[in-house]
Amino acid sequence: MKISDVKFRVQDLWKALVNENFIFSFRNTREVMAMSKLETMYNHWTWELRSHMLDFQNQLINQIQNGKVEALKTSIFEAPVTEKYTAIKQELEKYFNEDPDNEILVQWKSNFENKLIILKETLISDTRRKANELIHLKKNQERLDKKKSSYANELLERSRKLALTVKGKELNEEELREKFDPLWKKWVCDVSSDLPPVIEPDIDTDSENILWEYFQKEINMVDTLMRNSGDKFQINYDEHVKMNKKYNFMTRTLKVCDRESINMTTDHIISRFNETINNIHKQQCDYNSSYFHEILRIIEEEVKSAPTEGRYTFTSKYILELSLCLFQRASKSFKEMHKAFKRTNDPVNYLERKKDDFFMNFKISCQGATSIKTFVDFLWHKLTPAISATIRGKMVIKIAGAMRATCPAFNGNRANLEKHILISLAEEENFDKYWQYIHQPESFFRDYISDHIRRYCSEKEGEKVNTFLKISLGDIKNAILTAIHKTTEVANDNNSTASGWLDLFCDHLGSNLIFPRRDLISIEHQEIKDTEFLKEAMSAALDPAMRKVEEDYSRRPKDEMIPNIEKILSEHLCGCWKQCPFCKAICTNTIPHHEGDHSVPFHRPQAVNGWYKHKTDHFVIDCCTSSVASDRFMLLGNNQEISYKNYRQAGGDYATWSITPDSSTQSYWKWFVSHFRSKLEEKYQKKFTDTGEIPEAWAKITKEDVLNELKEQ
Template sequence: MHRHFLSARDPKIQLEKYRPQYLLDFIDLYKKVDHCQRKADAFVTLCIKPAVEEYISRHLGTNIVDKVLSGRHSAEYSSRNFFQYNIQKELLQKEDFQSFVKFICKYEICVKDLIFQHILEEMSEDNTLGKLKSQNLKVIVNKIKDATERASKGEDGVLLPDNKESITELIKNMHRHLTKDISLSEEAEKTALFQIQSTCHPFKESLIRSLSEMNEQLEEEFSKSENITETVNKLPTKPQDELFSQVCGCGQQCPFCEVPCEAGGKEHEKHHAAVHRPKGLGGYRKVDSKKLSETLCTTDVNSERKFRCAATNGEWQPYKEFAKIYPDWLIPPDYTREASDYWKYVLVKYNDGFAQEYNAKPADVPEAWKSITREQALNGLKEAFNIKD
């Protein structure tokens, strides 16, 4: 960043950057050539086009979010519960242990990867990404043309005088009319208009023509296929982050069982979840036996049990006083609550796998859990997220 700051202000580097432009200016000046159109082209290329591209990039992330929310996956994004239900249903059907591990241990990464796949599917169909760019291009080009027409007149509504000095006033007015939409580089502007010999009226007409040519050029560029992943990852507003925030909230996970917080958005005092999971799924084990824990956080905070971890510096801490260590989490003490059949089924099915993953011994799961079928697990999932058939 520091190097970029110095480079942008190094006279030698800047002169070298714009040397071709200055050379053409001096040639025109020497030959006494009318360079009105070339100056307008330079102004559009150096000042307006970068600002237009920045405008498109700035709005594209939000456009993609809207497209996903109204596209083929719209039902999945209709509510937080339905989104979570679909992810976990897919995990159940996929029957891949490592996918469960990723979902539990790297929840945000896992979900954003899935969201990104939805984005790729939506954007790759019928060049949707290019069409979104074109829509933004149309909006901003129309605004620039309108601003140019308005800028060519004074406050009294009368056209600016047709002299060289009025070009400065024209550009100044354009800045004012476009300030809410784009920012034009003053440094590039000085370079583009250096030694301009034209007068205001023909320059304005040349500028309108150059804008139309730029529009056609970008339209052609947007009509071609591109690397969607690269484009999306360069956007200032990451659509996968925005969608994650909408359907997954803050993304924080329970420090014991790794269940994600269910509070909407990022502005809430306490993280909370309606139903917690067996803690062994998050790697918690019993100290004496090294077996994964099958109990729930809500049960443990209502007991005399203790825990220790990196957050307690290895010191034992009563579960009842967990808030001293994790003040941002609300885990209500309730020994009557049970895990959903879904997570009971998952722990039973992959008990050995989780034990190996966490370098522990398999959990002592209740016998009743072992009789839960996949269909019952799915029904438990529906019940947990209040999904009606």
């Protein structure tokens, strides 16, 4: 097939872009093909490393939860990570040496080796951070845990004494309950009367006082406080921003891009707020009034760093009303948090929740030798939810891995994903979606990935997901069965007690489950004479328990896993999110916070981002790559005029972008501008006229043309 030079150049660049590093210039199609193959391999290698680290991270977290790891030594990471990394490095080495195109490939080798090292380091530091946070959290809880276990020990002791008085009387469940209940009530009463009185925090008053103090200078503070009742924030452009005067006397008007940027600042504040609240929740600590100050700090920071370009200022009314709204949302959260904290940590609540465990212990103590069944029931009662949680964690990684391998949108790099996004946007022809993609690409990508996951999980009535469920259930079943058998082998030799058996069992389960040994103290004093019988009883209960886990799983809402899968895939596929200040094209570098300039091979007509000619309402339809080659000037927010050729002097985002003069544009965005011309005119309140008139040639491009152009690559 013969292709014209121009077409080849566009295709060539596109392929290079899809293969990420368009900074490499390609001399011929063979090079392009070689890079394409290499990128697919690279995606596979990085996923191998990433999923290995995710599994390792889950195991580490299980061990920390089980109390087996109390401090992080470098050696914990060293062996498992290095081993996998070395194996992948060898594969890469082999590929570069043995591929038929190795002469071509060699020029890119060091770049790919570097990217792999960067990924390895990022994955290690991520895991280290998560593990450290958890260890820190556990240490904080230790004091409370000790207190709880001292109460528990005392109750266990009393329960055993009570059991001695009825031993050998062969009481049934109901009779046992009758003995147990009144004494239980008395014990709990004893414990609670020993406790110091708790001072309840007054969260609403704290919130009001902190606001009052912070906004003392606001005259209408009381009014606003009184009036405000909802936790919804509605932006009011007239009241929330003040336009700065031009040359100190001319009034500016609010442009569409100003509105978008105001909305973005507000979105940023809200999403940082949500993140902060989530983090506080994760720490499982009690409410503290300093959290309110943290919210004020976020708003302050974001308002200060908002990209206003000197055109407008956020009013104090904006800060006040937004603070009020976020404080109200936070108050609700903090109240729940305090309640949850009390539920977990208040000794009386704690004991009430553990009542069944204590009764079980009492029952075992009363029944003596016949109690292996009760012992096994108790153990499975604890194991089943732990298995369910583990299965969910494993499924998330498995589904993400399968989607990466089988969905064409996910098995290349971010630019490949973006290509698929552009295709689906054109197919749908939904302007609102385009708007989100242009102005909030991060959230758009997340939604796109989530949609795919939802579709994948419901395909063929969830057949694929069920296959993974079966595999995961099989794995965990084997792990438990092995633990039962190994434990019994050792226990037989050592003539062990229940406590010894449980120690061994938890050790053998190891990092497979979150199953802390200390949750089993209520049955550890049991006497076990026949470990073989215990083994049989445990094994017999395995299948019914697995069925229960499977049922539990299918009863849970299907959407529950989507955010976790989305997070893994997004991290695997996403890189730098910086957008070209002229046309909003997204930087294609696959490394977030990379060094050097941001860049993208294809820019768009500036009208996509609402640029217009000064003093007119005519759109600028040139692409930034041709603008930067022109003799024209651009006018900045602070009225500074800068020639396009020296755009970097404008500072800020302009200074960090490398935009090389080039006259080739994809037909995609020409089609977009022409197809959605009236929507763009309406949204930006500008016109495609005069110097901004859309060329006839653009109008002739059809959707099929642009789709074919994209799909060919």
